[in-house]
Amino acid sequence: MAWLERFFAPCPRGLEALLCEELAALGAQAAKADRGGVQFRADWRAAYRANLESRLATRVLWLVGNAPYRSEDDIYRLTAGVAWEKWFGPGQTIRVSVTGRRSPVRSLEFVTLRIKDAVCDRFRARCGKRPSVDTAAPDMRIHAFLNERHVQLYLDLSGESLVRRGFKRANVQAPLKENLAAGILRLSAWQPDEPLVDPMCGSGTFLLEAAMMALRIAPGMGRNFALENMRHFDAPLWQEVVANAKAAELPRRALPIYGFDISAQEVRRTQVNLRAAQLHEWVAVQEHDVLTLVAPASAGVMVANPPYGVRLGEMDALAAFYPRLGDALKANWAGWRCCFLSADTNLPKLIRLKASGRTPLYNGALECRLYEYRMVAGSNQRRTQT
Ligand SMILES: C[S@@+](CC[C@H](N)C(=O)[O-])C[C@H]1O[C@@H](n2cnc3c(N)ncnc32)[C@H](O)[C@@H]1O
Numbered sequence: 022m023a024w025l026e027r028f029f030a031p032c033p034r035g036l037e038a039l040l041c042e043e044l045a046a047l048g049a050q051a052a053k054a055d056r057g058g059v060q061f062r063a064d065w066r067a068a069y070r071a072n073l074e075s076r077l078a079t080r081v082l083w084l085v086g087n088a089p090y091r092s093e094d095d096i097y098r099l100t101a102g103v104a105w106e107k108w109f110g111p112g113q114t115i116r117v118s119v120t121g122r123r124s125p126v127r128s129l130e131f132v133t134l135r136i137k138d139a140v141c142d143r144f145r146a147r148c149g150k151r152p153s154v155d156t157a158a159p160d161m162r163i164h165a166f167l168n169e170r171h172v173q174l175y176l177d178l179s180g181e182s183l184v185r186r187g188f189k190r191a192n193v194q195a196p197l198k199e200n201l202a203a204g205i206l207r208l209s210a211w212q213p214d215e216p217l218v219d220p221m222c223g224s225g226t227f228l229l230e231a232a233m234m235a236l237r238i239a240p241g242m243g244r245n246f247a248l249e250n251m252r253h254f255d256a257p258l259w260q261e262v263v264a265n266a267k268a269a270e271l272p273r274r275a276l277p278i279y280g281f282d283i284s285a286q287e288v289r290r291t292q293v294n295l296r297a298a299q300l301h302e303w304v305a306v307q308e309h310d311v312l313t314l315v316a317p318a319s320a321g322v323m324v325a326n327p328p329y330g331v332r333l334g335e336m337d338a339l340a341a342f343y344p345r346l347g348d349a350l351k352a353n354w355a356g357w358r359c360c361f362l363s364a365d366t367n368l369p370k371l372i373r374l375k376a377s378g379r380t381p382l383y384n385g386a387l388e389c390r391l392y393e394y395r396m397v398a399g400s401n402q403r404r405t406q407t
Pocket of ligand 1: 223
């Protein structure tokens with residue numbers, strides 16, 4: 022059996038179990054959910070596949086050092102003992118990030134500095150030159166995780182976050198992360214031949230993820246990864262992994278995936294994003310108010326993250342909007358499973374429908390719930406959910 026390396030793939034909190042399943046399907050072994058990610062073992066083929074094909078991981082980190090520690094000096098010594106020069110050169114730029122959970126160290130910034138110094142000192146001693154730091158767009162990212170007693174050092178195989186798919190998207194202020202959207206689609210149990218509607222599609226994140234899933238397009242197709250710039254990069258293996266993913270794509274076809282938004286500007290944004298992904302021909306998008314929208318089929322899945330309020334006026338507007346949304350679902354969406362991601366604790370009360378599911382999920386640091394409502398034909402009576 023090939024030697025298996027150890028990895029950690031972070032993901033939005035709440036998606037760990039789904040990521041375990043996804044990574045196992047890509048060839049990972051011993052996948053184990055941790056808070057905010059998954060630990061796993063894999064050969065390089067599976068590690069490459071995880072980068073290219075995972076829809077849920079935020080990045081793939083390769084464990085290169087692991088030891089107990091008591092002080093910053095212990096962390097310096099561990100870092101200086103790692104053979105960084107085997108994987109990248111002093112001409113490449115680096116960035117160090119440190120996360121601590123119940124770590125006794127006084128300052129994570131100081132640990133970051135010590136790790137950077139240890140890497141640079143090692144390069145200077147062995148190569149006569151040291152890499153420089155680039156915090157904005159580094160060639161190599163080094164991540165350290167500290168708990169009470171152990172430090173783990175990782176080299177980041179992904180580079181830019183995996184939520185950056187292989188096409189450039191129109192900017193949005195607080196977009197839904199692609200991997201969270203993909204996870205919600207999985208949690209909704211949507212099947213690619215089922216009709217799917219996002220009636221408040223904004224920049225179109227759900228639509229893009231759903232279309233890529235339906236056509237089996239690997240999310241990383243067309244982008245670059247840090248692993249390609251590593252000294253031990255296995256180019257023939259990588260080309261094989263990319264060719265296999267390309268061969269698995271399905272022929273492009275019109276999909277039963279529909280997006281709507283009340284704002285013409287958002288509709289245009291979605292169209293720009295679909296075009297950038299070359300999916301604009303296969304997904305229909307229109308300007309429409311969700312409150313008057315009629316289901317395009319007798320059954321299917323609705324997904325959305327409805328508008329949320331921050332200011333008082335917005336909260337009042339939402340307090341009026343949610344009951345009307347509930348009424349619209351009852352009137353026009355019988356036979357559909359409707360899933361809403363929201364951090365707003367008023368939504369379940371005000372929408373006046375009985376939720377059949379409420380899954381805790383994190384949108385960054387923001388605690389949300391995914392509410393599922395099964396709209397049954399003829400269930401027009403009002404029910405209150407608190
Ligand atoms: C939080 S954003 C959705 C973000 C989106 N999921 C994305 O990926 O960018 C909420 C969206 O709901 C839209 N919206 C608000 N009221 C609406 C209504 N009555 N009908 C349809 N869309 C509405 C807004 O224009 C906004 O684009």
